[in-house]
Amino acid sequence: MTNEPLQEVLLLLAGKKQERSMQETSARQETQDIEEERLPARASRMLAVIKLWTAMRSFYAYPDHLEHWDEALVPALEEVAAVRTRETYFMTLQRLASRCRGGHNFVLFWRDGQIQRAIFPYGAVPGIRLARVKGRITVMGPLPAEIPLYPGEVLEAVDDEPVQQRETRLIALVMQYPVQARDHYLLCALLDSPKGAVVRLRVRDQQGHTREVEVVADYPTSFVTEPVAVTTLPPWGMLSDEWAEIGYLDASRVQIEQIERAFVDLKMAKALIIDVRRYPTLTVAALTRFQREPVPFLPMLRPMVSAPERGVFGWLENRVMDEDVFLPVEEPDPRPLAVLIGGGTVSMGEDWTYRLLQGCGALLVGEETAGGVGSNAFVNLPGGGLHFPGPMRIF
Structure with missing residues (x-):
């Protein structure tokens, strides 16, 4: 096989190997990947891009939301060919999926017997609720007793990475989501960590004083953004x-x-x-x-x-x-x-x-809504993954 990623995919799709052999190898490879939860081979990773891209192009209910979709294929192939970890593999597929303008378009994968979203692949966060207040990532109440933070403090860094830098790095995972739906996932991703990991946070209070605290990631990611008040009215x-x-x-x-x-x-x-x-x-x-x-x-x-x-x-x-x-x-x-x-x-x-x-x-x-479950095209991905586009949109 050639080292050129596109040529490798073309050879596979053109059937240069015996079809039966390829099918048997692919089935055996995917089963082994799921069982061992390891990074799939490069050819399998590139086929995952082809699967996802083709399914969206063929089945997605809102074709006008697939802006520049054809242009997204080659960069995604090149990127996925170079990844070195299973998490970055699925995050690369999520970046491709997020090129679709909708808020319910996910890449999922199995980890330790549980399904995870590639947007936050580790699946655990400290017990902190966040919201964007006047453009700043702000700690919201109520807070669990073990969390040494206060509502109104502004998050400035996570594990020594400035929040703005971290947000810039992660926003590609939800780039084309509606802005309001984007934060529903992005704020979780900012704190996503392996379960039980110690997370270092730097926060600034309303008087401008900064401090650092250590918290443990022992809550599900959904805790970060649920519930978040939209108004100053009571519930x-x-x-x-x-x-x-x-x-x-x-x-x-x-x-x-x-x-x-x-x-x-x-x-x-x-x-x-x-x-x-x-x-x-x-x-x-x-x-x-x-x-x-x-x-x-x-x-x-x-x-x-x-x-x-x-x-x-x-x-x-x-x-x-x-x-x-x-x-x-x-x-x-x-x-x-x-x-x-x-x-x-x-x-x-x-x-x-x-x-x-x-x-x-x-x-x-x-205003226009972000998308829900509706009728889904599920795409099985090598390595125990699943693409889950949600095309239903009410308004």
Whole structure:
């Protein structure tokens, strides 16, 4: 085989080796990669780029979001050929995937029996919530008792790497995501560390004093950005002044054990505003009381692309639930609903938006959403990886 990466891929795709031998070798290689969780061979890594690139070009539901997609192929091949670790291999694939303008487009991989996102490949963080406040990465409350930080302190460095430099290095993993959705993942990536690792942080308080602390990465990455307040309003309550008869509920800050109390407190509201501009902490089941119309269950079929270089395409039924339709309740809450949406409405936020729009007659107010699950084209990648594009977008 030649040392030129593109020539190597072309030789493989042209079938210079016996097809049966290549298939057997590929299957054996992928099985071994998954079992040993090691970096795949260079040819397999380059085929992973071809798989991902081809599947997106063929199946992605929003072709206009694939700006400069053809131009992305050669640089991705060259980059993936040069990687030296399994983590950087999957992060390279994630950078390619993020060239698509959407907020639910992931490369996943198996590590120690658990699935990880290539955006934050180690899967653990210190127990710190972060938000971007006036352009600065800021510590938010509440904080666990063992964390020696205070809300309002600004994060300046992680493991001696300045935050701006770290952000510049990592932002390519989510480059084309909507800005609001980008931070949902990027802030987690800033603190991503191996579980149990000691992480050194440099922070600056509101008086300008800096200090360094050491914390342990023993929380899941999702802790960093959930929940994050979008407004200065409380998680739920009645509005004031001329809007005093309207209730407000922030889906990203109401916990499961609080939802019944929240609706009791909002029982006098003549109309409700539901805010899904950030990732909800509740499942869509919390909306059942408002459902007036049947809602078709969206992800019924998804295209499967297991090996485009061998022409293996097809459709797989995606049965997450037994029903084809979510049925309305017998006596739904009839109050008018307005839903606040935006670039941070991603993943389950899209599920909420779809259910509120189709089943509850809600009025959508805001900006373009970031993307959710919908009907997915799953692409198996050498080395125990999976590409997971989420093409559903409600608004």
